[in-house]
Amino acid sequence: MPNRMKLTVSHAPFWHTGSSTSVKYYHIIAVAMISVIFGFLQYGIPAIAVIALSVGSAMIWEAGFNYLAKRPNTIHDGNAALIGLILAMLLPAVTPWWVVITGTFVAIVIGKQIYGGLGANPFNPVVVAYAILILSWPVYLNYNAALVDYVFSFNPVYPMAAVKFQGAAAAENFSIIGMLMGQQVGGIGTGFGLGLIIGGAYLIARGFIRWEITVSFLAGIFATAFLFNLSNPELYAGPGFHLFTGMSLIGAIFLATEDSSSPVNFIPMLIYGALGGVLTVLIRNLGVHVDGVIFAILIISLVNPIVDKIRPKAKRRVMNYA
Amino acid sequence: MINRSFFGIAPPKLTYETISDEPPKPVSVFPKEKVTLFINEPLEKAAKLLIQTGTRVSAGQKLQLTTDSKTYVVSPVSGSIDAVTPFTGVMEKQMTSVVIRVEKDEGDPEVDGAFEAAAKTPGLETARDFLSGLPGAPDFSALARSDDPVKTILIMGADNDLMTITNQFVVRTEGGAIKDGVDALRRITGGRNVNMIMAVPSNLVQAAGAAGVAVKGVSNLFPHANPEMIALGFVGPEALGHKDSVAFFTAEAVARIGQAFKKGKVPFEKLITFVGKDGSKKIVSAPVGTPVKDILEKVGATVKDGDRIIFGGPMTGVSIYSIDHPVEPDTDAIIIQDKSQIIPSEDLACINCGQCVRVCPTHVPVNVLIRYLDAGEYEQAAEQAELDACIECGYCTYVCESRIPIFQHIRLAKHALKRMKAAEENNA
Numbered sequence: 001m002p003n004r005m006k007l008t009v010s011h012a013p014f015w016h017t018g019s020s021t022s023v024k025y026y027h028i029i030a031v032a033m034i035s036v037i038f039g040f041l042q043y044g045i046p047a048i049a050v051i052a053l054s055v056g057s058a059m060i061w062e063a064g065f066n067y068l069a070k071r072p073n074t075i076h077d078g079n080a081a082l083i084g085l086i087l088a089m090l091l092p093a094v095t096p097w098w099v100v101i102t103g104t105f106v107a108i109v110i111g112k113q114i115y116g117g118l119g120a121n122p123f124n125p126v127v128v129a130y131a132i133l134i135l136s137w138p139v140y141l142n143y144n145a146a147l148v149d150y151v152f153s154f155n156p157v158y159p160m161a162a163v164k165f166q167g168a169a170a171a172e173n174f175s176i177i178g179m180l181m182g183q184q185v186g187g188i189g190t191g192f193g194l195g196l197i198i199g200g201a202y203l204i205a206r207g208f209i210r211w212e213i214t215v216s217f218l219a220g221i222f223a224t225a226f227l228f229n230l231s232n233p234e235l236y237a238g239p240g241f242h243l244f245t246g247m248s249l250i251g252a253i254f255l256a257t258e259d260s261s262s263p264v265n266f267i268p269m270l271i272y273g274a275l276g277g278v279l280t281v282l283i284r285n286l287g288v289h290v291d292g293v294i295f296a297i298l299i300i301s302l303v304n305p306i307v308d309k310i311r312p313k314a315k316r317r318v319m320n321y322a
Numbered sequence: 323m324i325n326r327s328f329f330g331i332a333p334p335k336l337t338y339e340t341i342s343d344e345p346p347k348p349v350s351v352f353p354k355e356k357v358t359l360f361i362n363e364p365l366e367k368a369a370k371l372l373i374q375t376g377t378r379v380s381a382g383q384k385l386q387l388t389t390d391s392k393t394y395v396v397s398p399v400s401g402s403i404d405a406v407t408p409f410t411g412v413m414e415k416q417m418t419s420v421v422i423r424v425e426k427d428e429g430d431p432e433v434d435g436a437f438e439a440a441a442k443t444p445g446l447e448t449a450r451d452f453l454s455g456l457p458g459a460p461d462f463s464a465l466a467r468s469d470d471p472v473k474t475i476l477i478m479g480a481d482n483d484l485m486t487i488t489n490q491f492v493v494r495t496e497g498g499a500i501k502d503g504v505d506a507l508r509r510i511t512g513g514r515n516v517n518m519i520m521a522v523p524s525n526l527v528q529a530a531g532a533a534g535v536a537v538k539g540v541s542n543l544f545p546h547a548n549p550e551m552i553a554l555g556f557v558g559p560e561a562l563g564h565k566d567s568v569a570f571f572t573a574e575a576v577a578r579i580g581q582a583f584k585k586g587k588v589p590f591e592k593l594i595t596f597v598g599k600d601g602s603k604k605i606v607s608a609p610v611g612t613p614v615k616d617i618l619e620k621v622g623a624t625v626k627d628g629d630r631i632i633f634g635g636p637m638t639g640v641s642i643y644s645i646d647h648p649v650e651p652d653t654d655a656i657i658i659q660d661k662s663q664i665i666p667s668e669d670l671a672c673i674n675c676g677q678c679v680r681v682c683p684t685h686v687p688v689n690v691l692i693r694y695l696d697a698g699e700y701e702q703a704a705e706q707a708e709l710d711a712c713i714e715c716g717y718c719t720y721v722c723e724s725r726i727p728i729f730q731h732i733r734l735a736k737h738a739l740k741r742m743k744a745a746e747e748n749n750a
Binding site: 017018119146207208 | 329661
């Protein structure tokens with residue numbers, strides 16, 4: 001007699017933690033909102049316009065590419081929205097609309113989809129997009145030039161640029177407390193240090209990002225900046241300044257920790273993060289660019305596959321019982 | 323089943339079930355209508371079969387397909403054979419299913435006397451001839467090997483999967499039978515110098531002391547009670563230089579071996595940890611071959627469309643597709659999951675989050691491995707990504723954020739490689 005009951009049949013294991021990629025991305029988006037809200041308070045409606053355009057266009061590029069490539073539609077997983085959001089957080093509040101749309105195109109299509117989509121990108125798509133934008137149209141991404149029409153209650157100069165062109169003395173015009181509280185010019189979501197730190201602590205505690213990368217990245221910045229400062233205090237600003245301005249915090253928390261382009265083993269994560277921190281300060285102090293975070297992260301993503309080969313030896317299976 | 327804690331800075335920890343100080347009384351189940359037994363041999367139509375529909379069997383009778391067969395089952399009931407059909411098990415394992423219609427003479431079933439006579443001369447031959455289908459599925463083949471003799475017998479008093487308390491129950495309640503079994507194993511291995519170690523959960527070390535073998539405690543942190551983890555920990559990698567130098571027996575199998583030789587009867591009652599949808603546990607005792615539906619009826623569990631019945635633990639078990647499926651000698655647990663508790667796998671790519679790498683007990687680079695496996699590059703997976711170091715605990719799949727069925731990929735790859743190797747040897 002045939003048994004009509006249809007049981008669910010699948011392979012072991014039959015338990016799961018319940019974690020999923022989209023839960024993770026929605027949490028990161030939620031945490032990034034702290035900085036976005038601050039950006040709105042600081043820069044007004046134009047900031048929201050850039051954010052909305054960036055998130056929206058990133059999702060449209062994703063859906064469009066999925067359609068053309070005949071892949072399953074993945075905009076619901078939150079990754080495209082997250083890429084759009086983080087990219088917008090790096091941009092000045094008055095970025096022209098076509099720069100934003102070009103940026104999300106580069107991020108989604110060139111940074112992520114052409115490699116095969118989620119999980120296959122060798123570089124953080126946001127970092128690729130920002131790098132291409134700043135090399136192509138530096139004038140629109142120059143915070144000092146872009147935000148010239150705003151009236152701020154604090155020193156209206158981009159701190160990184162000030163130190164770059166005026167020497168370490170300029171750093172004295174910025175207090176660390178002030179920078180933590182967002183009293184500095186920068187991208188929509190890069191200025192409010194305290195919000196980024198609280199968000200990062202939450203993501204680390206929940207296991208959504210890997211603390212090893214964030215901590216070693218910041219430690220790398222601190223140590224390198226400290227050594228530079230020690231060697232020539234007049235030329236190079238101190239480590240506190242480097243930690244809390246520019247893209248240091250957003251880079252350590254949101255950019256360097258991107259899963260696909262970062263290592264997974266313990267020692268490689270420390271090397272990857274620390275190397276990123278060191279390169280950041282090297283580019284800031286010795287390179288031609290005002291901020292080094294973006295290029296530092298590009299370079300560490302490049303070495304990620306090699307570094308990640310440093311891993312514990314597998315306990316070999318030597319038995320083979322029947 | 324959702325088990326993730328709010329904080330995630332450290333990988334999720336899973337702990338084995340530990341048996342309470344007062345173990346529950348087993349619920350006895352007797353097959354109502356039919357029993358199904360699996361003979362580990364493909365059914366070949368041309369062969370002259372010893373068993374056919376209508377053949378009468380008595381309890382304790384050995385059933386073989388042909389006179390040349392090495393494999394057999396021992397019928398737990400008296401009755402007549404209802405059907406002999408081919409059956410495909412996990413990973414294409416070709417077996418023969420024998421269905422026996424139970425004849426209800428519960429009082430004193432006619433018992434086949436062959437084992438009683440053989441049990442008077444206990445030894446490896448007797449054990450191999452009658453006892454390999456015992457509850458607990460003892461595997462005597464390793465002991466029979468003469469070229470690379472077994473040096474260590476590991477008795478598994480700890481259950482190798484979560485939720486399961488079957489072997490702990492045996493350790494706690496049947497110390498005498500285990501001791502008999504250990505003595506029998508000593509006779510079976512002859513005068514050879516075989517080291518016997520019993521691994522039990524740390525809280526049972528005292529209780530297990532009477533067995534007359536070295537007892538070692540096992541951490542209750544998953545997957546430390548996995549047989550290979552225990553072997554690695556107790557015997558050590560240096561002792562594992564020889565392939566197969568360790569033989570594994572579950573505590574239940576040892577107790578049944580002891581019982582069989584002491585009473586001159588083959589025992590059939592399999593102890594099973596039954597876990598209902600609400601997580602409540604019962605110990606069920608049912609003859610090997612009893613269909614699940616009889617057990618469900620007895621314990622009052624309901625199963626609906628879309629639910630999942632798991633034979634074995636939640637991490638390494640097998641889900642069955644019919645409530646007619648019988649209890650097998652190695653079915654330590656039966657777990658019922660409600661449809662709403664099931665988290666299905668997804669068809670997503672690996673995002674390289676590294677959770678799997680952080681929980682893997684043998685340091686397999688799972689993130690690299692899954693890329694090879696996904697591409698079907700099984701040989702590369704074995705050479706470059708430590709496929710062979712996997713001890714099949716299922717932990718990586720439990721934590722996978724993309725919900726990739728990694729464990730299934732791994733099993734499939736190992737199966738495919740084994741088949742490729744067998745084909746090469748055949749052609750050579």
